Amino acid sequence: MFDFSSIELSHFLLATAILLAFAHLLGFIAERLMIPRVIGEVAAGIILGPTLLGYFYPHAFSWLFAGFPQEDRMFGLMYQIGLTLLMFCSGLKFHTKFKKGDGKITSVIILASTILPFALGWLASYLIDFGQFLGPANSVFSIKIVVAISIAVTSIPVISKIFNDLGIMHSRFAKLVIAIAGVHDTLLWVALGIATAVAGHGGPVTAGAVLKSVGITVGFILVTIFVLRFLFKNLTIRNGNFLFRASHVGYFLFIMFVVSSVAGYLNIDTIFGALLAGIGAKMALPPTLFKRLEQSVLHISFSWFIPVYFAVVGLKLDLAKHFDLVFFIQYLLFATLAQSIIVFLACKLIRQDRITSLNFAMAMNARGGPGIVLSTVAFSAGIINQDFFAILVMLALITSWLAGSWLRFVLNKGWRLMPGDEDIVPEKINNDSDIIHLQQQIKREKLE
Structure with missing residues (x-):
């Protein structure tokens, strides 16, 4: 009860790691192409799911996501938790x-x-x-x-x-x-x-x-x-x-x-x-x-949780x-x-x-x-x-x-969005700023 074999755990963690990595990677690429990140995250599931991997390599798809009897239900649980957290986060954005x-x-x-x-x-x-x-x-x-x-x-x-x-x-x-x-x-x-x-x-x-x-x-x-x-x-x-x-x-x-x-x-x-x-x-x-x-x-x-949710949607x-x-x-x-x-x-x-x-x-x-x-x-x-x-x-x-x-x-x-936004200046966000800052901090630590 409340347990499964180490092989099953290893298999599930590997499948989760691959799915999560694909979701983040394709989400990142989507953002670089000026596309909403969610499209890349769902695309990860489409690539790894029955649409592509399952169509051309059905045994590889079955091994990865149905490798043992309860694996699909475990992904279903992560999917539901991700959905719940997504709706909670949406509620936090509520504004009146x-x-x-x-x-x-x-x-x-x-x-x-x-x-x-x-x-x-x-x-x-x-x-x-x-x-x-x-x-x-x-x-x-x-x-x-x-x-x-x-x-x-x-x-x-x-x-x-x-x-x-x-x-x-x-x-x-x-x-x-x-x-x-x-x-x-x-x-x-x-x-x-x-x-x-x-x-x-x-x-x-x-x-x-x-x-x-x-x-x-x-x-x-x-x-x-x-x-x-x-x-x-x-x-x-x-x-x-x-x-x-x-x-x-x-x-x-x-x-x-x-x-x-x-x-x-x-x-x-x-x-x-x-x-x-x-x-x-x-x-x-x-x-x-x-x-x-x-x-x-x-x-x-x-x-x-949320990237996994969108990736499972693709699956x-x-x-x-x-x-x-x-x-x-x-x-x-x-x-x-x-x-x-x-x-x-x-x-x-x-x-x-x-x-x-x-x-x-x-x-x-x-x-x-x-x-x-x-x-x-x-x-x-x-x-x-x-x-x-x-x-x-x-x-x-x-x-x-x-x-x-x-x-x-x-x-x-150069068109305005609406009256009141005539002089709006876009605040461009450098997506690599955190990495650059982290690299600089590591260099300083090495010098010390």
């Missing part, structure tokens, strides 16, 4: 404080980019036969919600990384997009929680079952935020809180896992609990403590057998145009200039991490099959690439 004058822009774009694309996605499920993409849960209602979310979702982690890479995180435009995406995606995660709850219901979809799922999800949100706010504000920094005194990060991870567990027992997806734990920490913790938490969690998450893809290229191109055009046109018109409605409206339209199309999370959660819940899983993952990757390329083009042209 807007400067005076920005409230109108954010409110209009949040409403427009959430409600209208969601409604278009829902209507599309009546015009397009998505029955071919139904998963084992056989829930037509749930797949309609997934399709609607896939049209509307935006990625906070990826769009934040794009802004960092471009050196415009300090711009008014970047701050507004991140704030909008935070509120916008939280609303969509509520819809995903309802979809997974209905899919797990097992019986026929009735108004009562849907209302019950909505009630449980909304009640869970309200109670969790209230409890976490009270906990973080009043009971965390206390002499009697020995768990917090023992390990600050351990204390917050404990809360994250407990909240996620409660969500799972309520038939709400566990990642929703992790997201709320992150939001609660963002809303209630003092700035100094929050920064310490954020730095610690982001460091361990993005160095190990799950089998583009050689389960990918309809023609349908994907059609779906990509529909999703991109739907979100872009709606956000563009919403911006014009509040009298934003053409280039500002276009910038918001392109930025809100970066589906990135949340788009991949949507696909993995829906696939795990049996809502969609492997064909649609592949389409949603590729949709998230391509739209993130397009958003980053457009914003880079705008900056290279």
